[in-house]
Amino acid sequence: MIEICQxxxxxxxxxxxxxxxxxxxxAITFEYEVPSLDDFxxxxxxxxxxxxxxxxxxDGAIIGYAYASAFHERAAYQxxxxxxxxxxxxxxxxxxxxxxxxxxxxYLKQMGVLNLNACIASTSKEDAHLTNASQKFHEALGYHLVGCFHKTGYKFERWYDMIWMEKALGEHTTPPKALRSFHEILGEENDFRRL
Known part of the structure; x- marks a missing residue:
């Protein structure tokens, strides 16, 4: 059984x-060095x-993780x-x-987030360091390609592209509903879900 929790x-x-x-x-990440445990x-x-x-x-062992973060620091992007x-x-x-x-x-929908954005390394010619599996994964989940930055990342003696994909989570009302933090939607309850 898979358990998904905070x-x-x-x-x-x-x-x-x-x-x-x-x-x-x-080349899925453009970092060259593994961050230290403290930095991570x-x-x-x-x-x-x-x-x-x-x-x-x-069985109690972590086998994957996912998170959301700010798309941009300016208030209008919240x-x-x-x-x-x-x-x-x-x-x-x-x-x-x-x-x-x-x-x-x-969770993001409950918070009031309307746009999901994924920054993905991409290549016109797949190799041992990068396939386009991430793009295909996101497409299968309803994400759409919105932009490509060509030869943006240099790693393993090759140039790779970077694409942005997006997915709308809700209706864009005017004005939008106030955004709430993850902690607000959970309250004091520790939420664990089993799939």
Missing amino acids: AELEDAKELLAIYAPYVEET RERMREIMRFYPYLVAKR WSAEVTIYLAKAARGQGLGRKLYQELET
Whole structure:
């Protein structure tokens, strides 16, 4: 059984172990160096102040995570969020990514987020470091391509493109409803869901 729950800062070591191969072996992230545990934990802390940060567990072990973060710091962008997901290699291709994103979207919709944005490394010629599986995954979940920045990231002695994809979560009313934090929608309740 898969359990999806809120991440805790104590999970940072397990999450970093999932993320590290993406840095070292792929162009999925344009980072060159695996962040330190302290830096990674600080990234988590910053995101968790307002947005959901979810982990998927199987038999108590974390096998994937997904979170939302601010799309841009300016106030007018507050109804848009950037979404991110990473799965352990052994957990890919089992529908876990879909479940994590569906849970994330449920929370974001309750918060009042209207636009989901995904920044994805892309390539015209797939190689050992990058396929376009992430784009296909997002397309299957209703995301649409809205832009491509050509030869934006240089890694593994190759130039890669970066694309933006988006998905609308709700109606764009005028004025929009006030945005609420993840913590506001949870209240004091610790929400755990089993799928």
